[in-house]
Amino acid sequence: MAKNLTPKTTILDAKQMARIIRRMAGEIVERNRDLPHLLLAGIRTRGVPLAEAIAAEIERMEGQKIPVGVLDITLYRDDLSTVGPQPLVKGTRLPRSIDDCVVVLCDDVLYTGRTVRAALDELVDFGRPKAVQLAVLIDRGHRELPIQADFVGKKVPTAQSEIIEVSFQSTDGAEQVRILERGASG
């Protein structure tokens, strides 16, 4: 963990996370009747385990395997010249053509909306999807662009000084969501 970040609260534990993801999967199925033309695209890094978890739930519910893609939006970021040395690019992998598909973008936290904007730009370079929907585990507010999620796990109002930390088993060894505070502990 980075310095100067102190845990404040645990918003979701593993059980609560699993329940929410199950609910989101249900909502996605409800809205998208045409499952064979559905694609989940996880935005690196933690949008990926979210997309995989949702796909697993859909398979459990409907017996249908939904393809999961990985989007690395680094090359589409709008802040590259200011962050410092170029960030590491880990690569994009889409398992099938997205033309005429419904693509559900998955990300762990929706905040300013810039990541999603970059992901939309990247998707458009791959083809012409029938529709793009957005599924996020946590919506923490503070939007800087006109972007809204179609499927939200939990809305959590936050202060700018706070950080939402989402952990998945595959990436972090635990399943939970916590709020962390910037600044030294007492």
Next chain:
Amino acid sequence: MTPETMQRKDLLGIAELSPAEIELILDTAESFREVGERAIKKVPTLRGRTVINLFFEASTRTRSSFEIAEKRLSADNVNFSTSGSALEKGESLIDTALNLQAMAPDLVVIRHGHPGVPHMLAKRIKAGVINAGDGAHEHPTQALLDAYTIRRHKGRLAGLKVAIIGDIEHSRVVRSNVHLLTKMGARVTVGGPRTLMPVAMAAMGVEVAYTLEDALRDADVIMMLRVQLERQGRMSFPSVREYFQLFGLTTARLAAAKEDVIIMHPGPMNRGVEIASEVADGPYSVILEQVAHGVSVRMAVLYLLSGSYGEAA
């Protein structure tokens, strides 16, 4: 362990890169290879940036590879080549550099016939300088795309036996490759006529062979270099025919190498001089692949050098 970032203004040679930086470039090139497989082979990453290609030496291959790489990154590029420009009218290198600086490019790609020219330029301009070949000194992006190609076929670089054959004395490709391959743990043997072998070659950490068979023995990778006998001018080799007899790569002579050897060449090839057509077009050759990988690798280099890192140029 791959570092997360590249903290350099310029890419002047492989000699100063760490193995970790080399891994970073090769891994990043992987992502750019994927971009090259899309229908729309373009990412907006270097949008609004200006890259100047300064080619004092004629070059179709390297220059177009850089141009495509730059365009795929959405950069604006401008090309200066020797014919008909001030470069030819005797403008000094320093003046060229100062004029370039005044145009405030973000990156400059330079190829020149004299070693050290990219270094001179890098000291004088704020833009990052990429060495696209300086005399017989280095050609870093060539070595990187060669390494990328080898890695794709062999899965690794460490422990491989690589043979590089040809006019070692005048080749920048050999020097860059020797630096890179030895840094990454490969074993390199250079082979060629004694008259084209630098006296102190072994000091670079390679084995030196004077016959084709000795050089090729058990090789996993063979790199053939272009031999330009007309350029020698210093009585190094009597004729193209003798060169081919002694060092030309034919299918028969490949027998000494490993079964799954791959054949590489930086191009352009002199068919029938250093390499027989049957080999160049044969099943072991990955020569055309090298060209494709050149674009990905150059995109990776352009991308990694275009960050800011708080260093005053």
Next chain:
Amino acid sequence: MARLLIRGGRVIDPSQDLDGSFDVLIEDGCVAKIDGRIEPAKGAETFDASGLVVAPGLIDIHVHLREPGQEYKETVRTGTMAAAAGGFTAVACMANTEPVNDNRSITEHILLEARRHGYARVYPIGAVSKGLEGQELAEIGEMVRAGAKAVSDDGKPVMNAELMRRALLYAQHFGIPVIQHAEDLNLTGPGVMHEGEWSTRLGLPGIPGAAEDVMVARDLILTEDTRGRYHVAHLSTARSLEMVRRARAEGIAATCEAAPHHLILTDEEVARSGFSTNAKMKPPLRSERDRAALVNGLADGTIDCIASDHAPHHADEKDVQFNLAPFGILGLETTLSLCLDRLVRPGILSLRRLVELLSTGPARVLNLPGGTLKPGSPADVTVFHPDEEVTIRAAAFRSRSRNTPFDGWKLRGRPVATFLEGRRIEV
């Protein structure tokens, strides 16, 4: 005509086997007396040399003053000013000017300029061949009568063996040595630095050590046959040094000089400096093995003198890519400090041996008056501090040019003053 008392210094004069605390009395421009304590006469000028070394004026026998013809690089005036600033009271200047110094008029012109505007004595070295073309002998006798002290085509070698042989024979009529810039140009080819590990790494064409050695070998044979006097300019390889050593043991009249940069730097400097053209000169910086052998040659007496090969070039000329830059670096204003810091301080040479190499030796090689403070000799004196720290600053050089690889070097030891015939030379 000057009268001066230099007091309290450590006087080192190998020609008199002197090394101790003495006062030096100068009268009428000559050394009058050297003694433990000399009382200054009433109203006499004194110079306080306490803590300093007092030596016979240093002489640099390999300098390019660039006049006539290349005054934008250096002139007799600026070059001798640089000499004085560096602690030298005399220089010998090479003939590769424009026009070449291959006749009496140019020799006289240089001497006239030196008399009028010089800050040090100038001894011209005339050309061996007309126009430095290596075809016909120049008018050596005329030049010597005008004041030349040796002949050399330096800048270029005398490639033609027959011409060298004739020069070695002819020069004997005038009692002067033939100085050779030993380089077989065919072996050099397009070379721009020493052929070795570093030229291989940098991809720069190399100048093999053999280019110097084959010439020295040839010339030593010719010197033996002709019984002439031969001097190797800027000797740079271990092998040439060994050949000179052996030749001398056999009674052949061969002498040689080494330049400070060959004693201190190696070919690695080209890489270390990032292709700096201040690492480019002829002969090139050689391998560590060569450098170490040269340093040994200083101590064991094989090398007769240190000479800087001061070769000024304008900044515009040097500020180009390595392949295209002219060969040569400055030397007058760095030689003494470099030698004190890198040869005396680490104990490789004694101060006495250094004075021999910079004064007694050069005077002997060219048969010059000087290199001694024997009573009666002209009072050319160099005073220096053996230990004081100095930072080399090329921007402050008296030379018109700035091409030195030693800019910024912190060294211990520096020149303090020079005197010509007892007169302090102010720079």
